[in-house]
Amino acid sequence: MTGSRKFFVGGNFKCNGNKSSLQTLIESIIKSTLPASEIVDIVVSPPSIYLEYVNQLVGQRVQVAAQNCYSETKGAYTGEISAEMIVDIGLKWVILGHSERRNLFKESNQLIAKKTQHALSQGLSVIFCIGELLEQRETNKTEQVLDEQLGFLLNGVVSDWSKVVIAYEPVWAIGTGKTASPQQAQDAHAFIRKWLSEKVSKEVANATRILYGGSVTATNSAELSKQLDVDGFLVGGASLVASDFVTIINTANPKSYL
């Protein structure tokens, strides 16, 4: 079946911003010239305390994602938010398995799978993040690590693949200014697409968006976006600068498939 993958640019604000700076940032983004909604999904992800505030500012063209959620509906889980709460405030997206959750907050593959299954069961779409550490890349373990992290999506975890976007974010490239080269990104993305084809189906492999994240900037995004299997970006630091984020969004380059 032929088709094309709509580009996807996410802005992960991480633990940054306040009401005033977020208002300025969002207003500058939405008043900029942006590609049509058929070309690119634009999703921003502020800290959870500002989700509803930002959602009131974004208008129709930009969507809002939570940066995390727990695997249970409700209960004695101090500090957590649930997928149900994200749905309740009218949002459709959540980021899960970000490397900062995995490495700083010691989230396991098992927990991330549980969260993913639960978020999907509540109708949320999930930006599922994977990526290798520097030492794993240097010892040629990148594909093994990606295979292991992706494996946790099998066995009934994903009920609807059209609600999953995969973000490849090599940990050594996050916040370091060291971007993967276009070829390194393409190689990892091609591996992920082949994995989807072999472990899920050809249709899912064709249709699933695979994003690159890790020191994406206004200057390197155009070259990265030309790569055949790069369907978008998850942008950290550069998403906090409206003009840079808008430049990155405008490098949107949707890919067709046969």
Ligand SMILES: O=C(CO)COP(=O)(O)O
């Ligand atoms: O972690 C990231 C996006 O989720 C990438 O962060 P930077 O763009 O700041 O490297």
